[in-house]
Amino acid sequence: MxxxxxxxxxxxxxxxxxxxxxxxxxxxxxxxxxxxxxxxxxxxxxxxxxxxxxxxxxxxxxxxxxxxxxxxxxxxxxxxxxxxxxxxxxxxxxxxxxxxxxxxxxxxxxxxxxxxxxxxxxxxxxxxxxxxxxxxxxxxxxxxxxxxxxxxxxxxxxxxxxxxxxxxxxxxxxxxxxxxxxxxxxxxxxxxxxxxxxxxxxxxxxxxxxxxxxxxxxxxxRNLVDFRFPVQYVIRPHQDFRGFAGRVASGTIRVGEEVTILPSHYHSKVRSIHVGDKSVPEAAAQQSAVLTLENEIDISRGDMLVRSHNLPVIDQEFDAYVCWMDESSALHVGGDYLLQHTTRISKVHINDILYRMDVNTLHREGTDRLALNEIGRVRCTAAQPLYFDPYDRNRETGGFILIDPATYRTVGAGMIRYTTKETLRELRRERGEGQLQTVVSTNISWDQSLITPEEREAQNRHKALCLWLTGLSGSGKSTIARCVERALFQEGIQAFRLDGDNVRHGLCSDLGFSREDRMTNIRRIGHAAKLLYDAGHLVICSFIAPYEEDRTFVRELFPASAFLEVYVKCDIDVCKQRDPKGLYAKAERGEIKGFTGVDDPYEAPAEPELLIDTSSLSEEETVERVLQFVRQQL
Amino acid sequence: MSAYQMNTLEWLESQAMYVMREVAAQFERPVMLFSGGKDSIVMSQLARKAFYPGPIPFPLMHIDTGHNFQETLDYRDWWMNELGATLIVRTVQDSIDQGRVQEEEGPSPSRNALQTVTLLDAIKEFQFDAAMGGARRDEEKARAKERFFSVRDRFGQWDPKNQRPELWHVFNGLKRPGEHFRVFPISNWTELDVWQYIAREEIPMPSLYFSHRREIVRREGVILARSPHVSLLDGERWEPARVRFRTIGDATCTGATESEAASVEDIIDEVAATRVTERGSRADDRRSEAAMEERKKQGYF
The missing domain is CATH 3.40.50.300 (P-loop containing nucleotide triphosphate hydrolases)
Incomplete structure (x- = not known):
């Protein structure tokens, strides 16, 4: 040949x-x-x-x-x-x-x-x-x-x-x-x-x-990391064979690996993989395959097989860029459509159009409708939860089409950005005065470790956590943090403390105390804490962190169950009286500007995981309470 | 990482199987059209693999113009048996006998256009809601914009302005009463891909595709094979030649090419080196520059 x-x-x-x-x-x-x-x-x-x-x-x-x-x-x-x-x-x-x-x-x-x-x-x-x-x-x-x-x-x-x-x-x-x-x-x-x-x-x-x-x-x-297998069709020629046909949307799968089935969340193991009439040891993104499982589980079209330790987002609410494609109608707030995503079709409601984007300039403008060829950022609620990934990460599970329920014409194409919660966070940040600017280089992608968080937890024999102590200067945060770190360490826990003064010697030595610099300070600390958390540690952070917005930013870097905010409450007069570093005195003399509690506000946490009032408790008592609380979470 | 690389044929195969499964899942009464040509042979092989080890979950249907080569019909019956598939045959002759259509007049009356009526009648008779065909986008200019899922109105007509956009791998098969779909699972294949796949899968092919001796007549640059359906014009005569067919359809308009290619490998070499498109030898496309687009609007495949 x-x-x-x-x-x-x-x-x-x-x-x-x-x-x-x-x-x-x-x-x-x-x-x-x-x-x-x-x-x-x-x-x-x-x-x-x-x-x-x-x-x-x-x-x-x-x-x-x-x-x-x-x-x-x-x-x-x-x-x-x-x-x-x-x-x-x-x-x-x-x-x-x-x-x-x-x-x-x-x-x-x-x-x-x-x-x-x-x-x-x-x-x-x-x-x-x-x-x-x-x-x-x-x-x-x-x-x-x-x-x-x-x-x-x-x-x-x-x-x-x-x-x-x-x-x-x-x-x-x-x-x-x-x-x-x-x-x-x-x-x-x-x-x-x-x-x-x-x-x-x-x-x-x-x-x-x-x-x-x-x-x-x-x-x-191709995304070869996140295994997603939307079930297209069930092949059941006889009692002994029940195969799930589909195209691997992303990731890879091998015989013997554990999978979770959505929406039931049942677990099973892959018994065999077939491509056409051949049995194969594994299948990868874009391959049409048939999977059989070890257990008899009821699975049908629209379900999704995923890896148990790598789930997609499961949510009914999300926000997406939508390009409107229909000549005879416009997408409008309050409208109802059909949404086709992987192998599922669901009803969907348009809650809000955040803005329309000018495709020549990226300029954003407010609107309540999108006409033919217009692209906008849209918040939607689907009638059933979807299993998706952000489109940037996974085009196959992040893209969907909108269908007119009367004509069945395809009227729009959507690219999912976030869940609604993340969107709100982003908007809050954009509305804030000094924005938390995050410049991510376009040449960087997230490198996936071969060690899963679960493996680290198993080896350490405890969960990774972030314990965030916030409160006024002099409220006792640092003292509590030091004692808790010592006690946990002696119990064999990988505990590590990040302290406000310490980070300002190195990581944040270029920053002052302006609103903007304080924001950057907290952002860096948040990410540093996240890295330690990823390494499997119990991270203890003690920072004044006076602004709710900044604390929310840090909170959302972590899974919900892994971030514990402790509000170390103390009466301002008690703090001034303690004044361990003489800072209140300086601030009152006007030698320091923008000092929290003197001429800058402290926004107390509305819903901390734990509240401790150090004006009325002894040092031992406060430390013991925090320790008890942490042990419950481990 | 290279273990996860797919070559072109694997990728095309995977996409075609995905489309067929979408059809089986989204439609109630799908059918796959089978002409006996290489494209429909490849398509039916893909259908077998897409649902293996189950049976092909839809029937195959042949619209017989009555002008087929006998080799095509023999192969068809043998291959259906191999596939274990259900075959439906509907004939243009029946449509003529029922007065649904009128035979063209002239020396080589083509039934190519007539089969559209037979096809639409059959779709109505069986209430098929999706008919899969082996058309490829590289065949002809009007097909370059065809969708995988192509919606037809109640008259079977194709409105190029009213086709649904297709994004990612999301195919919208929702239909209103009276509408049906034509689906083209091998849209992205080229003639060369088809032959390479035949070689890879070792699919036995009808003898007409391979070089053989046969009586032919040359007419306006098209080589027509001797058959009861083609009569000579003034000054024409039958002559022997070594030929093969690049497409197989109605004997009155499917042109042969002079070729020595006797095996699938020879054909692949020939296709790879050739300078004429396969439809270049079809008399029906030459009638006008926009011939295909006109016929598609009428409901032709």
Missing amino acids: TQLVDTERDLLRFTTAGSVDDGKSTLIGRMLYDSKQIFQDQMDSLERASKLRGEETVDLALLTDGLRAEREQRITIDVAYRYFSTPKRKFIIADTPGHEQYTRNMVTGASTADLAVILLDARKGLLPQSRRHAIIASLLAIPHVIVAVNKMDLVDYAEARYHELVREFNDFAEKLNIHDLHFIPISALCGDNVVESGDRMPWYEGRPLLRVLEEITVTRA
Whole structure:
């Protein structure tokens, strides 16, 4: 057999978007033409069509537009799928128009793409359309983006112009969530850097576009961490075989591994895995398989098999970006729709539209409806709990469609962001004066440990916890923390104390006591505590942490049962009297500004897990109470 | 990590099986169309694997134009037996006899357009709510935009403007009374993928696909095989040639190509190197540039 029939080639799905004259169709035509994917009869029909239109040279763009209406108006109005292959890889292109009125088509094309090719016209630079395509690529979580700076022939192949555009795009892309970004200067018309490098841009040292498409590693488009298996169909040919058919949405599964079935939460073990007529030891994301289990459990379509220690979010309320796709209706607050998500259909109610997003600028504006091609952030309540992951983490379990209950048309596409609780937290933070800015680099993803929290707990023989002591300066927090740490340590517990003064010597030595700096201080401490917690420790934190908002931020870093807030209450006058560090005296003399309890407020916790009043208890009594409380939680 | 990599064929197979299971789960009375051609053979093999070890949970249906090659019919009956599948046959001849359609006139009357009526009648007769077909998007320009789940109105018509967007792997199969669906599980396959899959699965294929000697006539660049359904025009004559068929359909319009390819491997090499699309040899698509789009709107597959 020849090299052409190599069946080990893998597949790359990518999307392109563009308008009438940015050269997108020419680019695709060029890739098909130069990689010898155009057949003789297609070429003949192309020549006939070009001649009819009175054109002298064959218009490569004609290759890629299909429907008659489109040919007449010379526009593409839908998603067209194109296929070509090279000896290295097979490609499926989702080719979409780029105009604003076709946002829904871009969203559709992007939903299954591993990569997006965004075209810039070297003369015109970053047009709204290029921004729109980049924003959609980011919203739809396409893992790889290639920016092709086209029409370099019309700017004399100028290196300076290319770098200018790269800078401009990079500045813009900082606001987006794009993990892997490439730039290539090309001329689709002349063929430079499309299939071959050519010799007109010697200053460009990278690979031509097709080479990048052939060589880019696409595994990161698949989530191989979180095992999710939505059951599609039950195969039961006879009494002894009950198989659950489905496509592994993400993660991997092996024979013998334990699974939890949702919604029943029953446990079982995988007895066998079948792909077609073969038994296999394991199955991975995107494989259609049939699983059988050790126990007889009633499972039907719409249920989900997951790993017992890695559950998806199970919630009826969530918030999502929704792109509205229907011409004859608008999404409105209070509306009821059908929601199709993995293999389930549920009724869903629209509670609220948080904002509409301008897909050219990312600008947010208030609204109570979303019309065709508009994208907004929407809060919904489903009639039944859904099993989902945030879309950023898992496209298969984070994406859904909305269906009109009367016409059954698909009217919207949704990408789940958060549960409602997390959304409210985010909004609260955004409304706050000094925002808790979290700048997460786009090149960082969370690295999954091979050790589960449960394994650490088993080895330590206790749960990991965060004990957070808050209260006025002088209330006794540090004393309690030191004694509790010592006592627990002697009981064999991995206890570790984080103290306000200590962190300000190093981790937070760059921070003062402004509102903003205090926020940052608490955020850093919160994350440090979280790392210790992840390591399996019982972390004891003693900080004034006067603001409710900051404490809420820290609380929500932890699972609900692992964060214990202890309000160390003490009368301000008693604190002033104790004044162990002489700080109250200084503050009252005006030597320290913004001191909590003197000229800055202390917001007492509304619902702490434990409240201790140190004005009326002895030191031993308070320590003993805290210890008792902690032991109950371990 | 490489153990989790899927090659193109595995990925396409997985997607097609997923689509078929969605059909079996979402519809009450699905059917799979079977023409005897390579695409429907591959599709039926995928159906067997998608529901293994259970039986294929829907019948297969052949719309027989009456102009089929005998080899196609023999193969069809043998393959159904292999699959253990239920076969329904409905014929264009019956539709003609019942006065539902009129035979085309001329030297090579095609029944290709007539089978649309027979198909829609059969869908009505059995109340099928989803009919799976082996159409591929790479075949023809109008098919490049076809959905996996393609909704048809009560007249079986396809409205390109009223198709549902398809995102991720979520397929909306909800239908109102009178509507039915055409579903295309192998939408993303190319001709080469089909042949590579046939090789991988070692599926026995009808002899028409392999090079053989046969009497033919050349007409407007199309090679038609000698059969009772094709008559000669002035100045034409039957001549012997070594040919094979790239598609198998109605004998009156399915063109052969001159070829020495005698095995699946030969065919793969030939397809990989060829410069003419497979539909390039079909007389029905040549009638006008938008021929396929017109026929699809009428309810053709």
